[in-house]
Amino acid sequence: MTRFLHTADLHLNAQRRNFPHYLQRAEWLLRELEDLAAEQKCDCIVVAGDVFDQPNATIAERQVLSDWLGRLQTPVLMISGNHDARSKTIGDTCLSYLSSLKLHLHLVHDGDPRTVNAFGCYWLLLPYHPWTDQEFRLIVRAMVEKIRHKHADVPIVAVMHDAVRGAMTERNIAVKKSDQITLIPELGPTYWALGDIHAPQQMLPNAFYCGAPYQVDFGELAEHKGVLLVDTDDPEHPVSVDLDCPYPLVTLDEAPNEWPAFGRYRGEWTQRLPSHILYQPAAAGPRPEIEIQRSRVPLFFRLREKLVEQHHPEDLLDPTVEMAHQLAQELGLEI
Numbered sequence: 001m002t003r004f005l006h007t008a009d010l011h012l013n014a015q016r017r018n019f020p021h022y023l024q025r026a027e028w029l030l031r032e033l034e035d036l037a038a039e040q041k042c043d044c045i046v047v048a049g050d051v052f053d054q055p056n057a058t059i060a061e062r063q064v065l066s067d068w069l070g071r072l073q074t075p076v077l078m079i080s081g082n083h084d085a086r087s088k089t090i091g092d093t094c095l096s097y098l099s100s101l102k103l104h105l106h107l108v109h110d111g112d113p114r115t116v117n118a119f120g121c122y123w124l125l126l127p128y129h130p131w132t133d134q135e136f137r138l139i140v141r142a143m144v145e146k147i148r149h150k151h152a153d154v155p156i157v158a159v160m161h162d163a164v165r166g167a168m169t170e171r172n173i174a175v176k177k178s179d180q181i182t183l184i185p186e187l188g189p190t191y192w193a194l195g196d197i198h199a200p201q202q203m204l205p206n207a208f209y210c211g212a213p214y215q216v217d218f219g220e221l222a223e224h225k226g227v228l229l230v231d232t233d234d235p236e237h238p239v240s241v242d243l244d245c246p247y248p249l250v251t252l253d254e255a256p257n258e259w260p261a262f263g264r265y266r267g268e269w270t271q272r273l274p275s276h277i278l279y280q281p282a283a284a285g286p287r288p289e290i291e292i293q294r295s296r297v298p299l300f301f302r303l304r305e306k307l308v309e310q311h312h313p314e315d316l317l318d319p320t321v322e323m324a325h326q327l328a329q330e331l332g333l334e335i
Helices: 022-039 059-071 096-101 133-150 299-310 314-331
Strands: 003-007 044-048 076-079 107-109 114-118 121-126 156-161 191-195 201-204 207-209 226-231 239-242 268-270
Touching: 003 022, 022 044, 022 059, 044 156, 044 191, 059 096, 076 121, 076 156, 096 107, 107 114, 114 133, 121 133, 133 156, 191 201
Parallel strands: 003 044, 044 076, 076 107, 121 156, 156 191, 191 207
Antiparallel strands: 003 226, 114 121, 201 207, 226 239
């Protein structure tokens, strides 16, 4: 039996533009995965793509991932997802700098489909690529048949990052049919470790999206975020383990009496609106610096669009106009 943690869609740099301390959430998540794998005595941690949210990962962002892999005692099998890709060329991803690990302890794979024999089973590593249904089925069937020809009873785990036909997003929106892969039981893997869709769900008796382990963006639910604990002896009943992120992403339903400082609201992470409306003059003390977002779009329209998009309350429009004009006068802007 092989026991492993199935996770995906870490999106470690997803909130780079919103929070100056966004990497604290990423470091927290990686520590949680590390501790849980050790506690459950897992043979490995499987990461099914979208390790980063933006492929232009900074030095600090890459360092967070490298440090984690460097100290981790549990082996990692990691593939790239569509968010990791820098171009349409297979293998050109922001994970390429780690692909030379070659399973000394961890394996980070972002190239062509690959079969790996490790930890008591075979792994089909299928990084993201815009396959057609026919291409995908031919590839998987060929990989499985080659293994079964020599090892009839060995478990086979397919690790893939793609949208499967019938999957629903957390906002209950179906992915475009042209972008979906059809899974059929006859393809043969013992377990399908799926990544790409952030809502956990079951696609076949032995095929599961683990979902994102924490909120990647606003609008995603904070509840039931976590990972799957999988045993290859019982591939149809993985155990869901919730992770409680200390920094939930909270969308405000209405304008608070006082705007929160630094994108925080009552101790929780909240949608960071443009910085020039987060400032509320304090009763005493120096006035903090206000970062001005340069744009050809007039200030008022940027404020209105952001508020309507993220919060939707109609009664915010009039106060927003007044606030925009007041701040514009203070800052010497024309709107």
